Amino acid sequence: MKAYIGLLPLAIQTFFSSNITTSTRMTIQHPPNPAWKAPFAAAISSQPVTFFQLATVSESLVPRCRTLTYAGFFGETPYAGASGIPASEQNPSGAESDVLLVASDARSSKFAQLQVSSSVEAVFFIAAQWTQFRVRGSAYPISFGARCGELERRGREHVEAHMARPDGWDWDKEIRKVWERQDEKMMKSKFPATTDETPVPDDFRLLVIVPDEILHLPPGGGPATTWTAEAKNGTAEWIKGEAAEH
Numbered sequence: 001m002k003a004y005i006g007l008l009p010l011a012i013q014t015f016f017s018s019n020i021t022t023s024t025r026m027t028i029q030h031p032p033n034p035a036w037k038a039p040f041a042a043a044i045s046s047q048p049v050t051f052f053q054l055a056t057v058s059e060s061l062v063p064r065c066r067t068l069t070y071a072g073f074f075g076e077t078p079y080a081g082a083s084g085i086p087a088s089e090q091n092p093s094g095a096e097s098d099v100l101l102v103a104s105d106a107r108s109s110k111f112a113q114l115q116v117s118s119s120v121e122a123v124f125f126i127a128a129q130w131t132q133f134r135v136r137g138s139a140y141p142i143s144f145g146a147r148c149g150e151l152e153r154r155g156r157e158h159v160e161a162h163m164a165r166p167d168g169w170d171w172d173k174e175i176r177k178v179w180e181r182q183d184e185k186m187m188k189s190k191f192p193a194t195t196d197e198t199p200v201p202d203d204f205r206l207l208v209i210v211p212d213e214i215l216h217l218p219p220g221g222g223p224a225t226t227w228t229a230e231a232k233n234g235t236a237e238w239i240k241g242e243a244a245e246h
């Protein structure tokens with residue numbers, strides 16, 4: 001049933017999410033450093049770039065896919081070298097999560113598609129190893145001032161269940177940090193700010209991908225290594241297995 005919930009309208013997904021007793025239950029705390037995180041991070045850092053493809057579901061239930069830039073695990077972004085954000089307005093260091101972070105913009109169509117279904121699949125091709133990671137889970141918009149309604153509320157709840165946050169950690173401080181790091185040639189040129197809104201433009205969005213299942217496909221065939229989040233004794237555990245998928 002879990003697989004089909006993401007195809008239902010948001011209000012109905014919300015109903016089922018609050019009644020679901022499987023691994024995806026958002027309030028169940030997940031470890032911020034599951035066993036798949038280190039091999040995934042090592043594979044990504046073997047690449048000169050961190051581009052990947054993200055598939056979403058459109059209103060007409062047609063898949064949509066685009067290339068995005070993986071920006072690390074949510075909460076773990078360091079401050080810019082010469083940060084202009086006063087120390088008193090910065091988040092404390094030490095936050096950790098297994099949530100994938102992308103910088104984006106409200107004007108892109110992926111956010112309307114997440115209102116249809118928050119279910120996504122991300123695919124990373126690691127050329128140096130000739131392997132792929134397929135990351136399955138849910139994606140959400142995160143905005144300065146929490147402007148994205150119910151979907152963002154669910155997203156924040158889901159992310160918090162996958163994070164370890166030091167005392168004093170704050171969502172808006174995190175978004176401001178990521179905005180300050182945006183390169184003039186990437187996000188800021190593709191989606192020019194339409195307002196002078198400070199400290200973060202209205203349209204800037206984080207896209208967070210909260211994983212449920214990871215597949216690591218070996219080079220040249222053979223079974224994939226899988227990690228699946230399952231609820232055990234009130235917390236989630238990532239169970240390692242194998243699948244014949246390629």
Ligand SMILES: Cc1cc2nc3c(=O)[nH]c(=O)nc-3n(C[C@H](O)[C@H](O)[C@H](O)COP(=O)(O)O)c2cc1C
Nearest residue numbers: 051066067068069070102103104105108109110111
């Ligand atoms: C190499 C590369 C990296 C990209 N990185 C991002 C990114 O990090 N965030 C983003 O919103 N769009 C990024 N884009 C643009 C997206 O591919 C896409 O055009 C845009 O997000 C709008 O897609 P959508 O309307 O399907 O949401 C990138 C494009 C390329 C070619």
